[in-house]
Amino acid sequence: MSQCKLSPGDLIKEGAYKVLSIDDKRITIQRTTIKRGDGLVRISQAMIEKTRKRLESGEAIEYRKISYTVAIEYVVVLMLADIITCDDTSRTYSIRKG
Numbered sequence: 001m002s003q004c005k006l007s008p009g010d011l012i013k014e015g016a017y018k019v020l021s022i023d024d025k026r027i028t029i030q031r032t033t034i035k036r037g038d039g040l041v042r043i044s045q046a047m048i049e050k051t052r053k054r055l056e057s058g059e060a061i062e063y064r065k066i067s068y069t070v071a072i073e074y075v076v077v078l079m080l081a082d083i084i085t086c087d088d089t090s091r092t093y094s095i096r097k098g
Contacts, residue, residue: 006027006075026044026045027043028041029071031071041071043072055093063092063093083095
């Protein structure tokens with residue numbers, strides 16, 4: 001599991017989402033202003049680890065190519081904050097150098 005210190009009850013993405021649960025298989029968040037459905041978003045630990053491996057192999061990942069769902073991509077990037085660099089000019093994520 002990643003090093004990010006998310007905990008149930010935390011508000012993320014400027015308060016747009018609340019962390020409901022974190023376990024070995026997934027992170028579940030919920031939109032704080034639900035427009036339709038239940039507002040639940042689930043991010044698998046497998047997706048986080050797959051992204052970690054892509055970055056560690058030297059791949060630069062374009063924004064919105066981790067997931068087309070902004071909330072999912074946001075949580076993945078947050079969970080990998082200890083190793084990831086975000087380049088707003090090239091709109092890519094890459095492994096943090098030394």
